[in-house]
Amino acid sequence: MMRVAIIGNSHIGAYAEAADAIRAAYPGLALSFFVFPRHDLRSGELGDDGWLRARGDHNSALPSAIDLAAQDRVIVAGQPFAMIGLNALLGAFDILGWPGTGKPRRLSPALFADYTRQAVNGAAERLMRYFHDDGEGRFAYLPQPLVTDLARPGSSKMASLAFHPAAPHIFAQWHDALAAAATDLPCTIAPQPQDLRASDIFTPRHFARAATLPAGQSPAPADHIHMSAEYALAHFRAIAKTWPELHNSPERPPGPLPIKESE
Numbered sequence: 001m002m003r004v005a006i007i008g009n010s011h012i013g014a015y016a017e018a019a020d021a022i023r024a025a026y027p028g029l030a031l032s033f034f035v036f037p038r039h040d041l042r043s044g045e046l047g048d049d050g051w052l053r054a055r056g057d058h059n060s061a062l063p064s065a066i067d068l069a070a071q072d073r074v075i076v077a078g079q080p081f082a083m084i085g086l087n088a089l090l091g092a093f094d095i096l097g098w099p100g101t102g103k104p105r106r107l108s109p110a111l112f113a114d115y116t117r118q119a120v121n122g123a124a125e126r127l128m129r130y131f132h133d134d135g136e137g138r139f140a141y142l143p144q145p146l147v148t149d150l151a152r153p154g155s156s157k158m159a160s161l162a163f164h165p166a167a168p169h170i171f172a173q174w175h176d177a178l179a180a181a182a183t184d185l186p187c188t189i190a191p192q193p194q195d196l197r198a199s200d201i202f203t204p205r206h207f208a209r210a211a212t213l214p215a216g217q218s219p220a221p222a223d224h225i226h227m228s229a230e231y232a233l234a235h236f237r238a239i240a241k242t243w244p245e246l247h248n249s250p251e252r253p254p255g256p257l258p259i260k261e262s263e
Contacts, residue, residue, distance in 0.1 A: 002245050005032045005071040007052065009039035010222075011078025011144060014209070014232035016062065017258050021233050024255025026240060034066040039078075041130050068131070073243060075190075075236075076127065077142040081178060082119035083157040089115060090164060099165035113173050120177035124187055133187060140188040140239055143178060145196075145231065146171075146203045148224045150210065155221035162201050171200045193238045196231060207231040212258070229257045 006015045015022075016033050023031055036043045037058045046052045050069025058064040068074055093107045094100030107115075124141065133139045144158055153163040161170055175191065182189040198204045205211060209226045210219035233254055240246055 001030050002026075002028055002073070002243075003030045003032070003071045004073045004075065005034065005066055005068060006075045006077060007034040007036075007066065007068075008075075008077035008079070008142070009036055011142075011226060012062075014227045014229055015075075015077060015236065017229035018232040018236065021229065021254040021257050022236055025233075025237065025252050026246065027252065028246070032066055032071070033062045034064075035060050035062050037064075041127075046130065046132070072138070072245065074131070074139045075142060075239065076131070076139060078144050079123070079127065079141050080157060081123045081141075081143045081189075082116065082174070083144070083161065085119045086116065086170065086174070087157045087160055090161070090166075090170070095166055095169070098169050101165060109169070113176075116173045117177040117180055120174065121181045121184065124181040124185055124189065128185065128187055135186050137188050140190045142190050142235070142239075143192065145192055145207075145225075145227045145235075146198075146201060148205045148208045148210070149198070149202045150205060150208070151224040152221045156225050159225060167201050175200060188242075190235075190239045190242075193235065196234055196238075203227065203231070233257065 006012050012033060012035055019031055023029060034052060037054045037056060037060065043055050044052055045055055046068065050067055051065055052068050053065040092103065093105050094103045095112050096106045096108050098109065127141055131139055147156065147159045147162050151159040151162065154160055161167060164170060178189050178191050181187065196203065196207060207227050207230060208224050209228050210223035212228050213219055213223065
């Protein structure tokens with residue numbers, strides 16, 4: 001039996017919805033979940049005993065504590081990886097030679113690339129310190145999924161960057177920085193697979209939570225930011241292919257995903 005925990009912020013909701021399908025595809029897995037109550041690491045405390053516990057109110061149907069020491073693999077989902085810092089930087093500067101927003105202050109592309117790489121690397125280092133990650137691959141960090149092109153600019157930091165005039169340049173640098181951090185530290189960063197992207201900026205609309213809503217129900221802004229169980233299952237299967245423990249355990253077809261209420 002292989003024990004896998006999926007923890008993180010609100011983005012783990014898609015993985016929780018896909019739990020039955022994941023278990024059906026990998027019957028040798030024992031799957032557990034934990035969500036940080038205020039969506040960042042500071043709202044949880046990892047004790048010396050290996051237990052991760054929520055701090056304060058925990059308004060979730062998921063457990064308020066989980067024994068990480070008992071897990072063979074831990075997936076940490078929904079990590080922003082410098083999105084906050086990149087938004088702050090681009091709120092003050094345009095980048096020379098890139099489409100801009102009319103700001104009087106500008107940075108060189110080389111300086112922007114250096115900042116992005118250092119910021120992403122710093123975010124990965126903080127995650128590794130928090131979880132006492134030794135770089136041997138037990139922890140896998142998932143960046144936040146790309147938003148869809150129906151997201152509202154300003155509804156999240158990633159959505160704001162997606163609709164920036166220089167978005168193709170920004171996201172190319174960000175994806176490069178994620179790959180560099182995974183190699184340099186090293187740590188396991190499991191970015192969104194190419195087949196789950198519409199581009200380096202957007203996720204296909206049909207993978208969004210908005211696509212699972214009943215007919216006639218208007219999606220909230222977050223429904224174009226958070227993904228569906230279909231997306232989560234596909235991403236989990238991509239991650240699982242890198243785990244040697246599963247190489248001798250034949251993958252089965254996934255179980256049924258939650259039925260759309262409109263069907």
